[in-house]
Amino acid sequence: xxxxxxxxxxxxxxxxxxxxxxxxxxxxxxxxxxxxxxxxxxxxxxxxxxxxxxxxxxxxxxxxxxxxxxxxxxxxxxxxxxxxxxxxxxxxx
Amino acid sequence: xxxxxxxxxxxxxxxxxxxxxxxxxxxxxxxxxxxxxxxxxxxxxxxxxxxxxxxxxxxxxxxxxxxxxxxxxxxxxxxxxxxxxxxxxxxxxxxxxxxxxxxxxxxxxxxxxxxxxxxxxxxxxxxxxxxxxxxxxxxxxxxxxxxxxxxxxxxxxxxxxxxxxxxxxxxxxxxxxxxxxxxxxxxxxxxxxxxxxxxxxxxxxxxxxxxxxxxxxxxxxxxxxxxxxxxxxxxxxxxxxxxxxxxxxxxxxxxxxxxxxxxxxxxxxxxxxxxxxxxxxxxxxxxxxxxxxxxxxxxxxxxxxxxxxxxxxxxxxxxxxxxxxxxxxxxxxxxxxxxxxxxxxxxxxxxxxxxxxxxxxxxxxxxxxxxxxxxxxxxxxxxxxxxxxxxxxxxxxxxxxxxxxxxxxxxxxxxxxxxxxxxxx
Numbered sequence: 217x218x219x220x221x222x223x224x225x226x227x228x229x230x231x232x233x234x235x236x237x238x239x240x241x242x243x244x245x246x247x248x249x250x251x252x253x254x255x256x257x258x259x260x261x262x263x264x265x266x267x268x269x270x271x272x273x274x275x276x277x278x279x280x281x282x283x284x285x286x287x288x289x290x291x292x293x294x295x296x297x298x299x300x301x302x303x304x305x306x307x308x309x
Numbered sequence: 310x311x312x313x314x315x316x317x318x319x320x321x322x323x324x325x326x327x328x329x330x331x332x333x334x335x336x337x338x339x340x341x342x343x344x345x346x347x348x349x350x351x352x353x354x355x356x357x358x359x360x361x362x363x364x365x366x367x368x369x370x371x372x373x374x375x376x377x378x379x380x381x382x383x384x385x386x387x388x389x390x391x392x393x394x395x396x397x398x399x400x401x402x403x404x405x406x407x408x409x410x411x412x413x414x415x416x417x418x419x420x421x422x423x424x425x426x427x428x429x430x431x432x433x434x435x436x437x438x439x440x441x442x443x444x445x446x447x448x449x450x451x452x453x454x455x456x457x458x459x460x461x462x463x464x465x466x467x468x469x470x471x472x473x474x475x476x477x478x479x480x481x482x483x484x485x486x487x488x489x490x491x492x493x494x495x496x497x498x499x500x501x502x503x504x505x506x507x508x509x510x511x512x513x514x515x516x517x518x519x520x521x522x523x524x525x526x527x528x529x530x531x532x533x534x535x536x537x538x539x540x541x542x543x544x545x546x547x548x549x550x551x552x553x554x555x556x557x558x559x560x561x562x563x564x565x566x567x568x569x570x571x572x573x574x575x576x577x578x579x580x581x582x583x584x585x586x587x588x589x590x591x592x593x594x595x596x597x598x599x600x601x602x603x604x605x606x607x608x609x610x611x612x613x614x615x616x617x618x619x620x621x622x623x624x625x626x627x628x629x630x631x632x633x634x635x636x637x638x639x640x641x642x643x644x645x646x647x648x649x650x651x652x653x654x655x656x657x658x659x660x661x662x663x664x665x666x667x668x669x670x671x672x673x674x675x676x677x678x679x680x681x682x683x684x685x686x687x688x689x690x691x692x693x694x695x696x697x698x699x700x701x702x703x704x705x706x707x708x709x710x711x712x713x714x715x716x717x718x719x720x721x722x723x724x725x726x727x728x729x730x731x732x733x734x
Contacts, residue, residue: 223536223543227505228466229405230529230537231515234507235522 241268245289247304249282255301256280262293262302313485315446315478316341319385319411319471321485322453324349325493328409329380332360332371336390337423338475339413343385365390369397369408376406377525379516381457381500384408387475388415391429395436401468402437402541404526405515407460408468410438411453414586414637415475416673424674425475427586427638430614431647437541439469439548440615442585444571446483449473451565454488457497458555464547466503474587476674488563496562545616552613569618571610572625574600578607580689581632581663583622583652585611588635588670588677595682606686611648619655626652629663630693633685635705637671645702664698670705681706 232239262280263271270287273280282293294302313321320342323331331350333343350359358375362368365386372382386394391412401408412430416422430440439459443449449471456469473479488496503515514521529537553568560566573593575581580599582592589610599606609625609632611618626632634653636646643650649667656662668685671677685705692698724731 220532221508221536223539225508226533226536226540227507227515228537228540229403229515230526230533231505231507231513232524232527234509236524237522 240285242270242283242285242287242289245284245287246307247289247291248284248307249287249289249291249293249302250305251280251282252301252303253279255299256297257299257301259298261296261298265292265296267292310484310486312482313446313450314341314480314482315443315449315473316413316480317345318446318450318483318485319453319473320345320349321487322450322493323383324355325488325490326381326383326454326457326497327355327494328357328383330358330360330372330375330382331384332362332368332375332382333384334362334365334368334386334390336365336387336415338415338425338479339385339387339390339411341479342411342413365393366397369394369401369410372408372410373397373401373404373406376401376408377404377517379500379502379518382406382408383410385411385413387413388417388423388429391433392417395433398433398436398438398468400526403537405466405541405544406468407457407466409453409456409460409471410468411449411471411473413475413479414472422673423475425477425479425587425637426672426674427472427636428672430470430472431638431640433470434615434647437467437545438615439465439467439545439552439613440472441469441552441613442472442611443474443478444587444589444610444612446473446478446481447485447565448567449478450485450487451559451563451567454493454496455552455555455559455567457500458558459548459551461500462547462551462555463503465544465551467541467544467548472586477587486563486565492562496559548616549613549618552616567612568621569611569613569616570621570625571612573608573610575607575609575625575629577605578628579605579630580686580693581607581609581626581629582635582682582685583609583611583626583632583648584635585614585648586637588637588682591677591679592635592682595679595686598679598683599686604686604690614648617651617655619651622652623655623659626656626663627659627661631664631666631689633666633668633689635668635670635685637669639669639672649702664692664696666692666698666701666703668703668705669707675706677706 375382556567596606634649
């Protein structure tokens with residue numbers, strides 16, 4: 217974070233620096249979900265379960281896509297995938 | 310001119326203000342506000358979205374959501390209901406949402422009591438809400454209208470609690486002069502959305518809107534929470550000025566001017582009663598009575614308790630010889646009631662100050678008739694003449710107020726229930 221500011225310089229009510237689109241929470245991740253598109257049945261369970269709405273279904277390519285700018289690597293998608301098409305891989309240091 | 314009780318007067322004022330959202334849950338003695346307002350909604354006299362919620366916690370949560378989305382939101386509560394709102398009160402003020410609420414002051418359980426005292430609002434004293442206390446139904450009507458202007462002022466942006474005494478005001482019929490609908494509409498104006506500067510220099514409207522995504526009240530740890538609280542303190546400071554400005558402007562419209570305090574016969578007063586709410590009316594009557602007997606009596610009614618108008622109170626009381634501060638709520642274990650403690654500390658570094666005593670009065674709606682307030686003035690007279698303060702903390706209208714050292718010995722003993730008969734059973 218940048219240099220700490222005084223109470224005169226910050227917006228009221230705890231309004232955040234950036235909004236939830238601009239703030240790249242993916243930087244927190246230590247494990248990355250990797251999708252095996254051959255195993256994936258497009259059942260959308262991961263889309264529903266993702267707590268960050270970071271997984272989207274792309275109809276044009278008929279594939280799910282994970283937004284790594286916002287995925288925090290919680291692993292819920294890998295846990296819920298009924299065909300084990302998602303694996304959590306350790307991020308490189 | 311309309312015959313209205315305090316609750317109806319509030320509901321009528323809200324009707325004329327036509328807020329986008331009213332979310333409320335009925336509780337005695339506030340029920341009439343919700344009841345009457347729901348009739349306005351049913352009759353199509355307002356365009357308000359009326360949300361009958363399942364609890365006061367939800368009433369305040371709904372108001373917060375509505376206000377955050379840019380709507381004018383109103384709610385009303387009392388006593389246990391206000392207590393149930395407690396955590397949400399801090400969120401409303403911390404998010405700087407200009408919600409208006411009427412609190413129909415009522416005692417808190419236990420033992421259960423539905424009548425008027427200030428215990429409920431005093432429990433929310435430090436919640437960051439502006440607190441205005443009304444003397445009569447006319448003021449209740451006037452203050453609900455002014456409250457929007459105070460709350461939504463760009464230097465304030467804080468929620469406002471309009472306090473009226475349970476039953477004494479809420480259920481008592483009174484003549485109330487009302488403004489035409491369009492005059493109220495013009496006075497409060499359209500709600501404006503504040504635009505704030507983010508630390509990266511960008512401007513953004515402070516509202517939940519899909520075109521301008523923001524997060525409000527996100528986690529704020531050791532690094533910034535303190536700064537945000539300092540901003541709230543600053544907003545309260547500005548509210549001192551804004552309450553007066555709005556009260557003056559309203560006075561220009563109606564002839565009824567309002568400020569932070571309401572001094573009565575205080576110019577040359579030697580003895581004074583300081584009080585909030587409806588009891589001020591009785592006190593003013595008694596002050597007239599004392600004046601007719603040659604006693605220089607006065608009354609200082611505190612209208613704004615939060616923000617606390619320290620300078621104005623000191624100015625109004627500094628030349629008084631003796632004054633009695635009347636508290637209608639208890640802070641158990643404190644040395645004096647909340648109003649007394651603050652007024653006394655306001656005088657801490659003043660050279661010229663009156664002798665001050667504190668009376669607890671009217672708890673649970675205990676009647677405070679004129680003769681009790683006459684007694685207060687006679688007590689003050691004695692104190693001013695002798696210079697002896699005597700007991701500083703007193704009880705007004707309480708049976709047998711002698712020292713209570715033997716209370717426990719008389720009423721409580723311990724005995725094992727298995728040891729034998731207790732009390733003849």
